Amino acid sequence: MNNLINRTLFTLLFSAITxxxxxxxxxxxxxxxxxxxRVDKTLIREKSVIKKQLKGLNPKEGLSYNTNRASVKIISxxxxxxxxxIFNGSFLVDNELINYRIxxxxxxxxxxxxxxxxxxxxxxxxxxxxxLYFTYFLTLLLIVILFVLFKYFLLKNTWLPFFKTLKTLKxxxxxxxxxSFSSNVKIQEFRELNNELTTLAAKIFEEYQSxxxxxxxxxxxxxxxxxxxxAKLELIIQSENLKKNDLxxxxxxxxxxxxxxxxxxxxxxxxxIENNQFEExxxxxxxxxxxxxxxxxxxxxxxxxxxxxxxxxxDKVIVANEMLxxxxxxxxxxxxxxxxxxxxxxxxxxxxxxxxxxxxxxKLNKANFNVFxxxxxxxxxxxxxxxxxxxxxxxCNLYFIEIEYxxxxxxxxxxxxx
Amino acid sequence: xxxxxxxxxxxxxxSMLKYFDSFGYNSEGSKTLRSAKEKLDHHSxxxxxxxxxxxxxxxxxIINKIKELKNKTGILILxxxxxxxxxxxxxxxxxxxxxxxxxxxxxxxARIKSILRRNKFDGDDLLTFNEIDIDTxxxxxxxxxxxxxLTKKEYELLLFLVSNKxxxxxxxxxxxxxxGDYVDIYDSYDFIYSHLKNLRKKIIEKGGKDYINTVxxxxxxxxxxx
Numbered sequence: 204m205n206n207l208i209n210r211t212l213f214t215l216l217f218s219a220i221t222x223x224x225x226x227x228x229x230x231x232x233x234x235x236x237x238x239x240x241r242v243d244k245t246l247i248r249e250k251s252v253i254k255k256q257l258k259g260l261n262p263k264e265g266l267s268y269n270t271n272r273a274s275v276k277i278i279s280x281x282x283x284x285x286x287x288x289i290f291n292g293s294f295l296v297d298n299e300l301i302n303y304r305i306x307x308x309x310x311x312x313x314x315x316x317x318x319x320x321x322x323x324x325x326x327x328x329x330x331x332x333x334x335l336y337f338t339y340f341l342t343l344l345l346i347v348i349l350f351v352l353f354k355y356f357l358l359k360n361t362w363l364p365f366f367k368t369l370k371t372l373k374x375x376x377x378x379x380x381x382x383s384f385s386s387n388v389k390i391q392e393f394r395e396l397n398n399e400l401t402t403l404a405a406k407i408f409e410e411y412q413s414x415x416x417x418x419x420x421x422x423x424x425x426x427x428x429x430x431x432x433x434a435k436l437e438l439i440i441q442s443e444n445l446k447k448n449d450l451x452x453x454x455x456x457x458x459x460x461x462x463x464x465x466x467x468x469x470x471x472x473x474x475x476i477e478n479n480q481f482e483e484x485x486x487x488x489x490x491x492x493x494x495x496x497x498x499x500x501x502x503x504x505x506x507x508x509x510x511x512x513x514x515x516x517x518d519k520v521i522v523a524n525e526m527l528x529x530x531x532x533x534x535x536x537x538x539x540x541x542x543x544x545x546x547x548x549x550x551x552x553x554x555x556x557x558x559x560x561x562x563x564x565x566k567l568n569k570a571n572f573n574v575f576x577x578x579x580x581x582x583x584x585x586x587x588x589x590x591x592x593x594x595x596x597x598x599c600n601l602y603f604i605e606i607e608y609x610x611x612x613x614x615x616x617x618x619x620x621x
Numbered sequence: 622x623x624x625x626x627x628x629x630x631x632x633x634x635x636s637m638l639k640y641f642d643s644f645g646y647n648s649e650g651s652k653t654l655r656s657a658k659e660k661l662d663h664h665s666x667x668x669x670x671x672x673x674x675x676x677x678x679x680x681x682x683i684i685n686k687i688k689e690l691k692n693k694t695g696i697l698i699l700x701x702x703x704x705x706x707x708x709x710x711x712x713x714x715x716x717x718x719x720x721x722x723x724x725x726x727x728x729x730x731a732r733i734k735s736i737l738r739r740n741k742f743d744g745d746d747l748l749t750f751n752e753i754d755i756d757t758x759x760x761x762x763x764x765x766x767x768x769x770x771l772t773k774k775e776y777e778l779l780l781f782l783v784s785n786k787x788x789x790x791x792x793x794x795x796x797x798x799x800x801g802d803y804v805d806i807y808d809s810y811d812f813i814y815s816h817l818k819n820l821r822k823k824i825i826e827k828g829g830k831d832y833i834n835t836v837x838x839x840x841x842x843x844x845x846x847x
Contacts, residue, residue, distance in 0.1 A: 423701045426701040426721075426722040426723050427701055427722055427723075430633055430701075430722040431630065431632045431633050432723075433725065433726075434640070434726050437636075437640065437725065437726040437727065437789075437791065437794075438639055438640060440789045440791070440836065441643065441788060441789055447837055450836065450838045450839055451837070453838070453839060454838035454839050457791055457792075458793075460793075464723055499800060502812040502816075506812075506815075
């Protein structure tokens with residue numbers, strides 16, 4: 204209801220109804236006045252006819268008559284020779300109330316005074332209003348019909364470029380695509396809008412790209428200094444003269460460098476996924492990838508005594524970058540291992556042609572709605588940089604895999620729908 | 622063994638040269654493509670470590686020249702840019718391996734040794750440390766000629782340590798070597814320890830000596846002494 208075209212139509216319709224209504228009222232009074240004016244003229248003409256007739260007659264005889272149309276009465280008293288007065292009145296004629304326009308006047312001819320009343324039937328106001336209503340509704344109906352047609356032809360055509368623009372805006376990725384809006388539009392405002400949007404989109408695109416480039420370069424630039432620190436430390440530890448305390452310090456630095464490296468690598472991975480830099484795709488078997496991942500985590504699964512249940516209805520083959528699928532699955536499975544219970548933990552993996560479900564037992568976590576957002580979710584563990592699920596989400600987005608986090612009965616599940 | 626390292630970063634180059642010197646390699650460094658080409662014209666190398674981002678061009682362009690001069694020269698690409706394109710291009714052009722910065726010197730060394738073994742004629746893929754023989758083509762490990770039954774990880778661990786014999790190898794480099802970049806295992810150090818324990822046991826069972834020395838807090842060293 205609240206869209207542009209309907210809104211416009213309803214505003215127009217509302218004003219049309221108001222205008223038609225008001226004009227009907229005006230019309231009513233105007234036409235009424237016109238008619239009365241006309242009738243009054245006739246009455247006055249008739250009055251002079253009667254006056255002439257009266258003059259020609261013998262005044263002594265006196266004359267008075269009374270018909271439906273006029274009455275002439277002789278009156279003795281000339282006390283009030285009034286000017287013509289014209290008013291409305293109604294009388295019952297054959298049980299029907301009929302409206303009249305009445306002219307009353309007193310004239311004197313040769314000292315003889317006559318009271319003359321001339322009546323003229325006029326249209327009943329009700330009938331009049333009824334017919335006005337009728338035309339009023341007819342007009343409205345016509346307007347509505349016109350508006351419906353208007354909606355489908357005129358408005359749609361007029362607003363078409365606007366809707367096109369809206370659609371382009373809605374469905375394009377301004378950050379990663381250079382989007383331009385047509386400047387070949389007849390309506391000036393829309394043309395201006397499109398031109399402005401094109402400029403804006405170009406700016407967004409450029410800024411995003413340069414920002415992306417900057418971050419990527421920064422991450423890469425960081426790698427060389429990190430490599431230097433690491434190499435120097437590796438040289439230091441070859442010395443035989445290091446004391447235990449020194450070794451402890453060096454060890455801490457190694458750990459920190461490791462974290463830094465992993466963080467940086469994850470950020471590069473994310474930016475590469477977002478930049479679509481994994482163009483190498485092939486047919487990847489999800490099952491064999493899962494097996495490979497489980498193989499690399501066998502130690503962890505064994506040591507934590509996690510019971511693993513794998514239910515494979517059918518293998519799923521997807522066209523994707525193998526490394527990314529490996530990263531995706533290894534992050535999910537790693538997550539299932541490390542966020543598991545310390546005792547009697549379980550992991551269930553279910554694979555069908557349509558979905559993959561990875562569930563693990565674990566403590567209920569209240570605030571985990573935003574598990575994919577690093578900066579919202581989870582405590583930052585000493586050994587985890589916590590970007591794993593962000594990466595998972597991005598890989599899923601890249602390959603249009605729907606991912607869902609489900610938490611129930613002390614069970615955490617990730618469901619991937621292919 | 623002659624190695625040429627082409628790397629524009631002075632400090633990194635010096636560190637690599639120093640590390641290789643300690644193994645007794647004859648290693649030289651070049652900071653530009655131009656000086657590398659000159660060196661290649663006058664000397665022959667067993668292995669070239671090649672950084673791709675050089676001030677006077679992309680390192681990839683020199684691969685053909687290296688291969689033309691001496692086909693058996695091993696090439697290991699170093700790059701700060703972990704891009705698959707570079708990797709594929711490099712390997713297609715004839716590079717033997719690819720390593721991303723920041724790398725561990727121990728890893729670089731292990732890779733170079735592996736390249737050299739592969740590029741040598743006549744099955745010189747035997748690595749020996751006292752009574753321990755590692756056949757890298759069949760992946761058989763013998764102690765006093767007795768075959769050891771090792772798991773894949775134990776084998777890789779042993780090979781990595783022996784490749785870096787007499788050097789302290791960090792836990793981090795072992796973890797990265799065994800589990801790879803993206804697996805990123807939190808408590809991998811405990812697992813290194815348990816694999817090493819098994820490895821030690823197996824070697825000693827066959828009459829071998831325990832060469833795996835723990836360096837407090839840092840890692841391990843495969844060596845005779847101590």
